[in-house]
Amino acid sequence: QVQLLESGGGLAQPGGSLSLSCAASENIFNFNAMGWYRQAPGRQRELVATVNVGGREDYADFAEGRFAIWREHAKNTIYLSIYPLKPEDTGVYYCIARRGSYDYWGQGTQVTVSS
Numbered sequence: 365q366v367q368l369l370e371s372g373g374g375l376a377q378p379g380g381s382l383s384l385s386c387a388a389s390e391n392i393f394n395f396n397a398m399g400w401y402r403q404a405p406g407r408q409r410e411l412v413a414t415v416n417v418g419g420r421e422d423y424a425d426f427a428e429g430r431f432a433i434w435r436e437h438a439k440n441t442i443y444l445s446i447y448p449l450k451p452e453d454t455g456v457y458y459c460i461a462r463r464g465s466y467d468y469w470g471q472g473t474q475v476t477v478s479s
Contacts, residue, residue: 366390366468368459373473380477381447386459386470388440393417395461400433400444402475404455412457413444449477 367389376382384400392398399414413423413433421433430450435442446453454477459470 366461366463368461368468368470370457370459370470370473373457373475375476375478376449377479378451378477379448381445382449382475383446384444384457384459384473384475386442386444388442388461390440392435392437392440392442392461395463397462398435398442399460399462400442401458401460402453402455403458403472404452407455409458415442446475451477453477 369387370384372384395417397414397416400412401409402412403409411424412427413421413431415421415433415435423431430446430448432445433442453475456472456474458472461468
């Protein structure tokens with residue numbers, strides 16, 4: 365059973381920065397891709413960014429320039445940084461790991477951007 369454990373969420377101010385982590389229970393290179401989704405209050409879950417096994421990064425249009433995804437193989441962990449934060453970044457951020465046609469999901473970590 366694959367487990368993905370997110371951390372790093374919390375309350376942050378607009379204009380500030382935040383980094384999220386997602387630790388996988390197995391070698392992250394076992395997955396075709398890993399990434400982050402988010403769900404804002406009252407909105408559908410949306411893709412933020414992905415990194416595939418070859419290291420290619422892809423970002424949603426809204427994420428270009430403010431979000432960065434990267435991975436640390438030695439720790440079987442991926443990360444997502446956000447700068448500068450905006451109030452509309454508020455939501456639950458979910459880590460995913462894709463193997464074939466199946467997606468594993470983390471439990472999510474809450475990010476609240478407010479002054």
